[in-house]
Amino acid sequence: NAGVMQNPRHLVRRRGQEARLRCSPMKGHSHVYWYRQLPEEGLKFMVYLQKENIIDESGMPKERFSAEFPKEGPSILRIQQVVRGDSAAYFCASSPERSGNTIYFGEGSWLTVV
Amino acid sequence: EDKVVQSPLSLVVHEGDTVTLNCSYEVTNFRSLLWYKQEKKAPTFLFMLTSSGIEKKSGRLSSILDKKELFSILNITATQTGDSAIYLCAVEDAGGTSYGKLTFGQGTILTVHP
Numbered sequence: 001n002a003g004v005m006q007n008p009r010h011l012v013r014r015r016g017q018e019a020r021l022r023c024s025p026m027k028g029h030s031h032v033y034w035y036r037q038l039p040e041e042g043l044k045f046m047v048y049l050q051k052e053n054i055i056d057e058s059g060m061p062k063e064r065f066s067a068e069f070p071k072e073g074p075s076i077l078r079i080q081q082v083v084r085g086d087s088a089a090y091f092c093a094s095s096p097e098r099s100g101n102t103i104y105f106g107e108g109s110w111l112t113v114v
Numbered sequence: 115e116d117k118v119v120q121s122p123l124s125l126v127v128h129e130g131d132t133v134t135l136n137c138s139y140e141v142t143n144f145r146s147l148l149w150y151k152q153e154k155k156a157p158t159f160l161f162m163l164t165s166s167g168i169e170k171k172s173g174r175l176s177s178i179l180d181k182k183e184l185f186s187i188l189n190i191t192a193t194q195t196g197d198s199a200i201y202l203c204a205v206e207d208a209g210g211t212s213y214g215k216l217t218f219g220q221g222t223i224l225t226v227h228p
Contacts, residue, residue, distance in 0.1 A: 033214050042202065042218040056215055095214055103214055105156040
């Protein structure tokens, strides 16, 4: 049973470009979470999605960031017009149900904006 | 707003030492407290604590929660170089759509020297 799969693992973008990060949850998991880890900081919640629904996006920046979890395919975190401050590790996590102890994290996507 | 504070921020010990990592929290509606180990990749789940005074153990690691004083400790006995990592504490809020929405502390960086 594969774990939470994220790609790309590393992504370099120039300022103003778009970044798309993908996350395939563990098999049987219908809940997806995105977290961001800025340099020297802890993990910060961004968004919680179920299939075709955004449940809680209270941690998402108001502009340039969006997330989706379509009926088919991976969850996508999209960052438009990236700026240097977006450089961070973006972790996806999934769970089979609404229970904190069964949240499994992917290995992260490291975004570097140059 | 939920808050988690970990101490110390960093710790350097020698193999064989015992360490205690601290986590204090403020949360509106407490559901659980979780400990993760992060070694430059995915945070890996260690413990979930929901009840006060019940120690959870896994090998040389153990953890306990005090819901009255709002803190938890993570103990590692007979440390090994492989224990070197960032240890993350997180709380899960029980309210509304907050399932799986974890608030993390800034982490404790543990370095174990041979």
